[in-house]
Amino acid sequence: MTTRKLVFTDTSLCTGCKACSVACKAWNDLPPEKTDFVTSYQVQKETTAKTWTYISFHEKFANGKMTMRMFKHQCYHCADPSCMKACSSDAIYKTESGYTLIDHDKCIGCGYCVSSCPWEVPMVDPETKKSYKCTGCIDRVENGMLPACAFTCQPGAIQFGEYNEMIKKARIRLAEVLEFYPNANLYGEKLMGGTNYVYLLLDKPDTYGLPKNPSTPWSLTLWKSVIHPLGGVAIGAAALAVIAGVASNAALGNYRAKKENAENSHMEGGE
Amino acid sequence: MEPTFKKSDKIFRFTVGERVAHWSHAISFFILLFTGLGMISMFFRPAVGIVGGIDVARNIHRVVAVLFVVVFVVNLFIGEGGRNVRAWVREILAFDKKDLAHFMIFPFEFFGLHRPYPPQGKFNGGEKFNSALMITGMVCLVITGFMMWFPTAIPRVILQWAYPAHAGFALLLTAVLLAHLYLSLLHPDSNQALKGMFNGYVPAKFAYEHYEKWYYKVKSEENVKEQAKREIAADG
Ligand code: HEM
Numbered sequence: 001m002t003t004r005k006l007v008f009t010d011t012s013l014c015t016g017c018k019a020c021s022v023a024c025k026a027w028n029d030l031p032p033e034k035t036d037f038v039t040s041y042q043v044q045k046e047t048t049a050k051t052w053t054y055i056s057f058h059e060k061f062a063n064g065k066m067t068m069r070m071f072k073h074q075c076y077h078c079a080d081p082s083c084m085k086a087c088s089s090d091a092i093y094k095t096e097s098g099y100t101l102i103d104h105d106k107c108i109g110c111g112y113c114v115s116s117c118p119w120e121v122p123m124v125d126p127e128t129k130k131s132y133k134c135t136g137c138i139d140r141v142e143n144g145m146l147p148a149c150a151f152t153c154q155p156g157a158i159q160f161g162e163y164n165e166m167i168k169k170a171r172i173r174l175a176e177v178l179e180f181y182p183n184a185n186l187y188g189e190k191l192m193g194g195t196n197y198v199y200l201l202l203d204k205p206d207t208y209g210l211p212k213n214p215s216t217p218w219s220l221t222l223w224k225s226v227i228h229p230l231g232g233v234a235i236g237a238a239a240l241a242v243i244a245g246v247a248s249n250a251a252l253g254n255y256r257a258k259k260e261n262a263e264n265s266h267m268e269g270g271e
Numbered sequence: 272m273e274p275t276f277k278k279s280d281k282i283f284r285f286t287v288g289e290r291v292a293h294w295s296h297a298i299s300f301f302i303l304l305f306t307g308l309g310m311i312s313m314f315f316r317p318a319v320g321i322v323g324g325i326d327v328a329r330n331i332h333r334v335v336a337v338l339f340v341v342v343f344v345v346n347l348f349i350g351e352g353g354r355n356v357r358a359w360v361r362e363i364l365a366f367d368k369k370d371l372a373h374f375m376i377f378p379f380e381f382f383g384l385h386r387p388y389p390p391q392g393k394f395n396g397g398e399k400f401n402s403a404l405m406i407t408g409m410v411c412l413v414i415t416g417f418m419m420w421f422p423t424a425i426p427r428v429i430l431q432w433a434y435p436a437h438a439g440f441a442l443l444l445t446a447v448l449l450a451h452l453y454l455s456l457l458h459p460d461s462n463q464a465l466k467g468m469f470n471g472y473v474p475a476k477f478a479y480e481h482y483e484k485w486y487y488k489v490k491s492e493e494n495v496k497e498q499a500k501r502e503i504a505a506d507g
Pocket residue numbers: 088110300301303304306307308310311312329332333336337339340409412413414415416417419420434437438441442
């Protein structure tokens with residue numbers, strides 16, 4: 001039986017070497033892209049169809065001391081993903097191991113997932129017209145290997161394992177770190193139904209530029225859970241009214257009356 | 272006094288421009304709806320196979336959307352037809368007591384129960400309501416549709432609300448359209464109006480019974496025209 005997995009990223013151990021980003025490209029056959037200068041060591045603004053993970057750098061200068069925080073961005077593999085709800089083509093699905101995957105045979109590149117993800121992760125490739133994001137290296141994981149990023153991570157910041165074990169480990173590590181970083185927290189465990197990528201952050205999420213309470217957009221719930229079914233009901237009600245209209249006109253003899261009328265005026269020589 | 276009618280008595284109702292506005296909208300609506308339904312639910316997805324699949328359907332949706340907007344807007348500024356289409360919009364905005372009176376008897380008439388018919392202008396209260404919904408809905412569909420077409424050109428939050436708005440108006444207008452189709456095709460009294468949308472003329476008796484105010488207005492305009500013709504002839 002497959003069990004739920006967890007990737008725990010302990011940002012207190014991250015050195016910002018970006019080897020995870022390279023390993024991801026190597027394993028998943030993703031070409032390099034032209035990069036930009038974003039800030040300090042950061043050259044990538046967002047995940048793209050060809051860059052599924054990157055590190056963001058957050059400098060802080062306080063009390064005469066410089067600190068640098070790092071964060072590894074990629075798909076969070078939510079238990080209750082917005083992208084899956086938004087998908088027009090039933091192309092996005094969950095695996096038992098907890099991964100959120102895109103079936104590229106079904107994906108039509110409509111971009112509904114792109115605008116629905118609270119972290120803006122999936123992106124449509126303008127050439128292939130399909131949506132892409134981190135697969136969690138499902139092909140490696142299902143064959144007993146570590147995800148490429150975790151396998152590569154030299155300081156051991158990216159850790160992979162069974163969900164229950166890993167989440168325990170994460171809590172223990174949080175308790176240790178809290179001593180030195182009073183704002184430290186676990187990010188992801190309670191978000192979007194529980195993500196399968198959980199982070200130990202050294203400071204509040206917004207200091208990493210992360211949304212504090214990412215959630216399914218209201219507009220998405222309205223769209224898929226209210227408008228779609230309600231629209232169907234409205235059309236059904238209109239169809240019933242039409243049937244009732246024809247039936248009552250027939251019962252009242254209005255169709256017959258009209259035909260007779262037409263024949264009468266004919267006989268009067270009106271034509 | 273009640274006028275008497277021969278069956279052949281006709282009255283001119285819709286200029287070419289008005290008919291172009293109606294049919295360009297009607298045809299585009301069906302195509303946009305059909306191709307859009309392929310996006311709205313996997314239930315309808317197999318149906319778009321007849322145009323060559325969902326990718327083709329999505330392109331058709333865009334092409335027809337542009338064609339519709341161009342044809343409709345250009346037509347709005349051409350000659351008498353365009354003037355009349357603009358007048359139609361103004362008439363809808365001038366929703367008054369007589370329209371409300373029609374609104375009250377409409378549910379009865381819908382099911383074939385006759386009630387004293389309050390004299391109506393060129394468009395009755397029900398038609399005005401239908402038109403108002405259609406115009407509002409189509410304007411919203413066009414705006415949200417172009418947002419969905421160019422998602423990176425607009426702020427994300429606005430885009431997120433454009434999706435439910437587009438789907439909502441499409442479905443609402445489809446429900447309204449069903450009632451419209453019933454009244455224009457299947458309803459024993461009101462379906463005489465259909466002729467007007469094909470050749471421009473409706474039976475005079477029908478016009479008198481359903482649009483009394485408009486009927487007398489057209490008649491008096493005709494009289495004025497004939498009077499003028501006679502005077503010109505006399506001068507010549
Ligand atoms: C006239 C301007 C319009 C434009 C520019 C437009 C554009 C679009 C676009 C870009 C989409 C997104 C789907 C995709 O990427 O292929 C869409 C979806 C859709 N459109 Fe339109 N559209 C227009 C009018 C209409 C009209 C009049 C209807 C209904 C009769 C309609 C019905 C739909 C439906 C049902 C969807 C699917 C919505 C969903 O997935 O919930 N559209 N449209």
